[in-house]
Amino acid sequence: MILAKVVGTVVSTQKEQSMEGLKFLILQQVDLEAKATGGFVIAADAVDAGIGEYVLYATGSSARQTTRTDKKPCDAVVMAIVDNWEVQGKFKYKKGQDD
Amino acid sequence: MILAKVVGTVVSTQKEQSMEGLKFLILQQVDLEAKATGGFVIAADAVDAGIGEYVLYATGSSARQTTRTDKKPCDAVVMAIVDNWEVQGKFKYKKGQDD
Amino acid sequence: MILAKVVGTVVSTQKEQSMEGLKFLILQQVDLEAKATGGFVIAADAVDAGIGEYVLYATGSSARQTTRTDKKPCDAVVMAIVDNWEVQGKFKYKKGQDD
Amino acid sequence: MILAKVVGTVVSTQKEQSMEGLKFLILQQVDLEAKATGGFVIAADAVDAGIGEYVLYATGSSARQTTRTDKKPCDAVVMAIVDNWEVQGKFKYKKGQDD
Amino acid sequence: MILAKVVGTVVSTQKEQSMEGLKFLILQQVDLEAKATGGFVIAADAVDAGIGEYVLYATGSSARQTTRTDKKPCDAVVMAIVDNWEVQGKFKYKKGQDD
Numbered sequence: 001m002i003l004a005k006v007v008g009t010v011v012s013t014q015k016e017q018s019m020e021g022l023k024f025l026i027l028q029q030v031d032l033e034a035k036a037t038g039g040f041v042i043a044a045d046a047v048d049a050g051i052g053e054y055v056l057y058a059t060g061s062s063a064r065q066t067t068r069t070d071k072k073p074c075d076a077v078v079m080a081i082v083d084n085w086e087v088q089g090k091f092k093y094k095k096g097q098d099d
Numbered sequence: 100m101i102l103a104k105v106v107g108t109v110v111s112t113q114k115e116q117s118m119e120g121l122k123f124l125i126l127q128q129v130d131l132e133a134k135a136t137g138g139f140v141i142a143a144d145a146v147d148a149g150i151g152e153y154v155l156y157a158t159g160s161s162a163r164q165t166t167r168t169d170k171k172p173c174d175a176v177v178m179a180i181v182d183n184w185e186v187q188g189k190f191k192y193k194k195g196q197d198d
Numbered sequence: 199m200i201l202a203k204v205v206g207t208v209v210s211t212q213k214e215q216s217m218e219g220l221k222f223l224i225l226q227q228v229d230l231e232a233k234a235t236g237g238f239v240i241a242a243d244a245v246d247a248g249i250g251e252y253v254l255y256a257t258g259s260s261a262r263q264t265t266r267t268d269k270k271p272c273d274a275v276v277m278a279i280v281d282n283w284e285v286q287g288k289f290k291y292k293k294g295q296d297d
Numbered sequence: 298m299i300l301a302k303v304v305g306t307v308v309s310t311q312k313e314q315s316m317e318g319l320k321f322l323i324l325q326q327v328d329l330e331a332k333a334t335g336g337f338v339i340a341a342d343a344v345d346a347g348i349g350e351y352v353l354y355a356t357g358s359s360a361r362q363t364t365r366t367d368k369k370p371c372d373a374v375v376m377a378i379v380d381n382w383e384v385q386g387k388f389k390y391k392k393g394q395d396d
Numbered sequence: 397m398i399l400a401k402v403v404g405t406v407v408s409t410q411k412e413q414s415m416e417g418l419k420f421l422i423l424q425q426v427d428l429e430a431k432a433t434g435g436f437v438i439a440a441d442a443v444d445a446g447i448g449e450y451v452l453y454a455t456g457s458s459a460r461q462t463t464r465t466d467k468k469p470c471d472a473v474v475m476a477i478v479d480n481w482e483v484q485g486k487f488k489y490k491k492g493q494d495d
Contacts, residue, residue, distance in 0.1 A: 106285050106286060107230075107283060107284050107285035107286065107290075108283065108284060109201070109254065109280055109282075109283040110280070110281045110282050110283065111254065111278040111279060111280050111281055112279075112281055113245055113246075113278070113279040114245060114254075114277060114278035114279065115244050115245060115263075115264050115265075115277040115278065117263070117264075118277060118278060123199070123254070123278075125230065125283060125285060139229075139230060140199070140200065141199040141200065141201060141254055142199070143199075150286070150287075158258075159258045159259065159260070160258065160259045160260065162260065163260060163263070170263055171260075171263055172244070172256045172260050172261065172262075172263040172264050172267075172275055172277040173199070173256060173260055173263075174199060174256040174257050174258055174260035174261070175199060
């Protein structure tokens, strides 16, 4: 999975029918210091993530292993909202504190 | 999924039989400012996208989860035409206005 | 799918048994001007492509969705021989003319 | 599979339900000299790997082929803890000696 | 598939149970002149490849389409040992001659 921050949304009315009701989030990939790295991706939302939250997303066929994305042409899904992470025993990000 | 702009088409008569009838679109990947980044891909069209439109495409096995691409040797599919997107609450692209 | 040019072949006698009879093509990836970009891949041939031809190849599990590659350890397949492509209404390559 | 070192953990309470109980490890990719290369990934843990251990991780649908990750939206899994590796007959890393 | 040279092995005793008995090979990716490019990967061995041999490996779900890797958390497999390859009608590598 990849660490990312939710920064926006994409709206589409004309799409494959099975995608109806899914929300498309714009995710900026971040490094272990929670800084944006320049890369971004559009992912379906499986966990009601909001703008500004740090999340994990999964790609490929694994992106279809959620209730909302099953059997859909979706190759990236937000499947977890991050509370915190630590590297070598030191917190690098804590929700509500480093946002 | 990846944000891209439809810029052209590829024609092939000699191909795997199951690909008959599918349209191959040339997609240029774009950044969040809607500028081309240099990368491109050839994707099957599942939503009747036209030249100049901004779209989302899905890759890998997820590219086969549309009615038109099911069980075909297709690893990229346009599955949504983009109306608009916004980053940090600010519109970056609106169809019919920023084309 | 990715645009590429067939430039060579790989021969292997000791291989996974299911790969018997498949032809391994060396493909050079090309840009939209039909120029080699430096990248290359080895792909199974599903459409009897010849040296010098421009082709499309598919990767991942989609590379197994042809009669010849079904259920085989093959992650790249040539599934179309390209006749021509155009960008912004202008032909960039026509078979028999730009080879 | 990719060689990496376990350097941290990610905590998430709000996630796809099937991910309950899985541990998310932060992995730094390493080169053949066991030095970090700069890349990192978040992987589920299938083998009770600890901080500081060198591991192998698998990606894509293969990341779901473990008892703990089956049918889950997980695209990277630690499936082996490394004892040692050698290149051209010379040990590059031995557990308990080069940590 | 990707062209590579077998340069070493990885040993792991603590691993997902289904991986028992599989050999992990260290593969260095090579260019069309048979020179190492800097990239490397760890792949399961399906064809009894030896150190110094040039091989093809397949990735993703295709890496599980061999007798030895079926249903295992394996995302790269050596599925062919290379005898030779040629580009534009000229041999670039012949086994037993260019090793």
